[in-house]
Amino acid sequence: MMDSKRRNFLKSAAMAAAGSMVAGNTSLPVVHADQAVDDLPTGEGMEWNKAPCRFCGTGCHVQVGVEDGRVVAIAGDKAADVNKGLLCVKGYHVGGILYGKDRLTQPLLRQDDGSLKAIEWDKAIEIIAKRIFDSPETFAFYGSGQWTIPEGYAAQKFMKGGLGNNHIDPNARLCMASAVTGFLATYGVDEPAGCYQDLDECDVLITWGNNPAEMHPVLFSRVTDRRSRGETVRIIDIGTRRTRTTDAANDYLEMKPHGDVAISLGIMHLLIENDNYDKSFVEKHCNFRGAEELTPTLQGEQISEDDFRKRIAKYTPELVEELSGVPADSIRMLADLFGNHDIRITSLWCMGMNQHTMGTAINSLVHGVHLLSGHFGRPGDAPTSLTGQPSACGTVREVGTLAHALPGGRVVAKPEHREQCEGFWNVREGSINEVPGYHTVKMFEQFTTPTSDGGDITTMFVQVTNPGQTLPNLNALFNDKKGLEDKFLIVSDVYPTATTALADLILPAAMWVEKNGMFGNSERRTQQWFKMVDPPGEARDDTWMTIAIAHKLFEMGHEGMKDRDGDFIFAVKDDDGQEIPVWEFDRYYDTNVDKHLFEEYRLFTTMKHKNLAPYEEYVKARGLRWPVVEQEDGSWRETKFRFSGFDDPFVKEGQEFDFYHSSSDDGRAQIWFHEYAPPPEMPDDEFPMWLCTGRVLEHWHTGTMTRRLAPLNRAMPTAYVEMHMEDAKAANIRQGEVVTIESRRGVCDLPVWIDGRGRPPRGTVFVPFFDETKLINNVTLDAHDPFSKQPDYKKCAVRVVKKADAKVSS
C-alpha cells in the first residue's frame, strides 16, 4: 500500500533521472571537448598500429588509430589470436585513458605547509638520488604487474644488481602471488601449461570463485559463443555469490568462504574411492606431497599414495557438504565429471583462489584434482589460472620483481643464481644481497612505522600502481599517521590518486602508447608495441626515471651503479661503440631502450625454459607464447601446451608428458594434500556478515583510468554494496540508501544495491573496490597466505549499519 505522495515522489525521481537521460545520459556524459584540438579528426591520414590493451591480463590486441599525434579510434585487432577482433567495453575505449583533463604533467614537490609546488625534473631526480645515496638500505621500490617488461627489468637490475637492496615488490603480491606458489609447489616452475585454446576445446568449464563474464569477458564469450555456434559446453560456477557468469552457467554451486578447499579435497577423495582416477597418468607423472608437520614449506615432503589416501579419506561428500555448503550430490557430480576421461575439463580461476589465506593450498589442490584425474595437458584439459594485470606474468613472474626473486625464475637465496645474475649484469661479485627483501604488506608496515619504532623503510618509490587504494586494511598500512615526518613517498603516476594524495614527490608518467612497451599476458604470451603519441607536458617514461636516478647515483659515485668495467650499469652504446646518454630525456628515444633491455633480459630466460625470441620477432607478431624456440629454418616457434610431448620442444623425445622442472627432480608433478582450515575471521554476533570485495566489468582496478572514460563512468558511476533483499529488509535498508560498512579495522560508506548485478546470499555483502571516493580497503583484513604473503580480500566479518546508527562515519 504505497501512499500517493510517495508514489509521486518516486515518479518524479524517476522522471528526473529520465530527464537527465535526455540531457546527458542517452549520449555520453562528456563535460567538454578539447579546445586545444584545432582541427577535428577527419580520418584522413589516420595511421593504425598494434598494441596490447592497457587493462587486464587477458592480453587482447587493439588497433590504435592515431591522427595528428592523438589517439582518435580503437578497433579490436583481427589478427590477434587472443581476441580475434573483439574487445570488451573497457578495451574499446582504452584510447580515452590518455586524455583525462587532470593528467599529471609536471613533477610536484610537497611543501612544509602540505601544498604542492612544481619543480624541474633535474631537481626531482636529484632529490630522489640524494635520499637513496644517503640511506640505500632503507629505500624500497614498489611496482606493479602493469610495469612493462623493460620497466620491471630496469627496476630489478637497479635494486638488486645496483643497490644490493631486495626491497622491491609489486602490487601483484596482492593479486597472484598464490598462483605462483601454487604452480611452484605443483610443477616446480611458474605459469600455466595450457593456453586459451583450452577454452575452445573444453566440454566442461569450471569457474572457481571466478566471474570471467565481467572480469575476463573476451575469454568468457570465447566459450559462450561456442554455444551460439551449436556446440555444447557445460559451465559450472562455484562461487560465493551469483554473478553474470552464473547466468550463463548450467550449474551453480554456492559455497561458503573457504569451501573451495573442501570441494577440491572432496573431489579427490571420491576419485580415489570410486577408483576412477587416472592411474596410468598418476603412476607415470605424479608424486604425492604433504606439508611438513613442524615448519611447512613450499617444497613440502613426499608422501606415499597410501598416506595420501589415508589423509584424504575423511573428506567424504557429507563432510565436504558441511564445510562448504555445497550439497554432497553436487560433489559427487563434480567427481563423476573428473572421473570421466572422455570429456575435457578446464578450470578457470583468478582472485577468488588467489586472494585467500589458503591461497597456495587451494591453487595446489585444484592442480591436484586435474593431475589425479588426468585432465591435464590435452587441449581442453587444463587447470588455468588467469591474471588481472596486463603484465603480471611478463614482468612480475618472469622478470621476478618480487622481494625474493631474480630474473628468469631465480631466487636471491641461491648462491649460484646470484652468481649467474651478477655475471649477466656484469656487476661485481657479491653485489646481490642473499636475504629476501620485504614483501608488500611487510614493506608498507615498515614504511608506516616510525623510524624510532623500528620502521626501517624511510624512502619509497611507487611506480604504476595505487597502494593508497589497493592495500588491505588501509588504516594500518597506508593512511596518514603521526610520527612519519622523516619518511618520503615518491609516486610516479598519470592521474591524481589516493596514493599521490600522501606523496611527498609526484612524478608525471607517460602511459601506454605514449611510450614503447612490452607486456606478458596470462597464457605466456609476450607482446610488444611502439610509442605512438607524445605524453602530455613533462610526463616521462618510468624506465627513464629509473635510469636517470641510477645515473645520478653513478655521478655521485655510488659504486653499485658501476659494472665490473667501471661503466654505468644501464649504458647503451650505438653502433660505433659510443655511449648514448639515455638518462637525458631528450636523448632517450635516440635509441630503443626497450630493445636493449629486452635483449639483455632474454639471456636470463633459458634456465627455466621460458625462452624468448629476439625483440624484432615480437614487433612482427601479435605476441608469442614462450618457450619460443628457433627452428632450423631460422623461424621462431611458440609453444601452446607446455609439458605436453606433442607440442613442447623441451619434453624428452618420446615422452607423453615431462615436468622437466619437477621439484622432486624426477620429471613428475606433485599432487598435494592440504588440510582444510577455516578462514581467519568469521562473522560473529558483533560483525555478523561476510564481506567480499571485487570488480565490475566497466572499471579496471582502482578506476584511475576507466573512471575518466565517459561510456564506462556513465554505466557504473559509483561503488556500491550488494545486499540480499532479506538482509536489507531485516535492517530496514532501502534501495540506494547510503549505509556504513564497519569492521574491526575501519568503515566505509556506500549506497546499497539490493539484488544488484551480482546476488549475494543472505549474510554476505559484496563491494567493488574501484571507487577512490569509497575506500572499502579501510575495512578489509590484512591476514595473508603463509607462503605467498598474499592478503585475503574476499572474506572478513563486517556489519552493515544505517548511517544514523553508525558509530564513526567515514
Place this chain on the structure above:
Amino acid sequence: MNRLTTIFLSLVMAVAVVGYFVGLGDGVPKPDGLYDSPLLDRELSATVASEVKLIPAVSYAEIASTPMGPTKPWQGMPQALPGADYDLYTKIEPSEAEKEASSKLRASRRAFNGAPPIIPHPVENTTDAACYACHSNGVKMAGLKASVMSHQFLGNCVQCHAPMAPAPFQDVDASVDTSFVGLPAPKQGKRAYQGAPPTIPHSQWMRESCNACHGGPHGWAGMESTHPWRTNCTQCHAPSATLDQMPEADIVPMLPPLDVVAK
C-alpha cells in the same frame, strides 16, 4: 431496529477495516523501495516512454509479466489502419538534413566512430535474449526505434555495449572531464566519377549487416540505400583494406613495367 443494526454493524466493519489499515501504516517507514522498479511499473514505463521516447528493456524472465502492449501515448493517438508491409520498391530520396540528424544521434552514443554504441535506455540485469527480442530484427513504432544488430549474434551484449547506470544510481553525476576527441563518422564514400558507386567509408568489421543502417524497414533516415532490393552490397561498393585490417601494403605491389627498348 433492523436497519439500525445494519448501519451499526456496517459502521463497526468500516471502523475495523480502517483501523486495520491504519494499524498497518504505523508510521514506521517500511523498506518499500525493494520491489519498486521503474521498469516494471506500467504507468511509469508508459510515462518514461512517452516522455523520452524510450522503451525500457526488462530481463527475459520478466517479459511475461511486463505490459508490452500499446503504450498510453500510442493509445491516445488517432489510429489509422495499418499500412502496407515494407515496400522494397518505394522510391527513396535520402535528404542531407535527415542524414545529418541521424549522424548526430548516432555520434552521441559513441566515443568515436567504430566504438560499440552505448545502450541509450535503462536495462536491468538482462540476459542476451532480452536484448535480442527487440534488436535482432529491429522495431520501429511511434517514432521509437530499436536498431538492428549490425553483426552476428554474440553472447554477452554488455561486454561491449555499456548500459545506463544501474537503477539506484541513475542520479549520480557521471560526467567526465576529458580532452579525448574521437574519430567522427565519415560523411560519405568516395566516387571515382559522378554516378559511380561510392566506396565504403568505414570498416566492415562488426558491421557485416549493411541493412542494419542503410536499408530495410529499420535503417537510419538519410542513410538508406536507394536500392534496398539489391543484396550483394560489396558487388558494387568497395571496402577499405586499411580500415578492414587487411595485410598492409604501402604501395600496391605490381609487376615491373615492360622493358620496351626505344628504337
